[in-house]
Amino acid sequence: MLEEKAPSVPAAAALRRELAARLPGAAADLDVLHLVCGEFLANAKEHGGGLQGIRVGRTARPGTLRVEVDDSNPAEPVVKPKDVDAITGRGMFLVDNLALAWGCTPNGTGKTVWAVVPCGDAAA
Numbered sequence: 001m002l003e004e005k006a007p008s009v010p011a012a013a014a015l016r017r018e019l020a021a022r023l024p025g026a027a028a029d030l031d032v033l034h035l036v037c038g039e040f041l042a043n044a045k046e047h048g049g050g051l052q053g054i055r056v057g058r059t060a061r062p063g064t065l066r067v068e069v070d071d072s073n074p075a076e077p078v079v080k081p082k083d084v085d086a087i088t089g090r091g092m093f094l095v096d097n098l099a100l101a102w103g104c105t106p107n108g109t110g111k112t113v114w115a116v117v118p119c120g121d122a123a124a
Contacts (some may be wrong), residue, residue, distance in 0.1 A: 019033060037067055039092065040069035099117050
């Protein structure tokens with residue numbers, strides 16, 4: 001399991017590099033994984049009261065990875081209706097459509113937002 005405690009904005013790029021190194025045969029799947037990780041990181045920073053940690057690891061289901069991001073705001077993320085005129089607010093809509101499953105769990109200090117994404121080489 002790849003784990004990063006209290007990552008900063010540069011940690012998103014570092015996370016993408018780490019995932020690409022660990023999953024060299026999964027280039028197409030990495031785009032979905034990167035998008036989900038990036039959206040969760042951005043939401044934690046903008047709406048979550050501060051990022052507390054991120055984890056990416058294998059699931060019991062072959063060919064999938066689970067992404068988890070902890071932040072300090074207990075409010076659940078919201079999937080906004082598609083609005084072609086909006087400049088922002090599409091992130092969770094994309095997560096909802098690209099992830100195999102996603103959800104939110106209270107963690108005592110805020111919440112953990114998680115998603116299961118396809119990954120042909122789930123070796124993280």
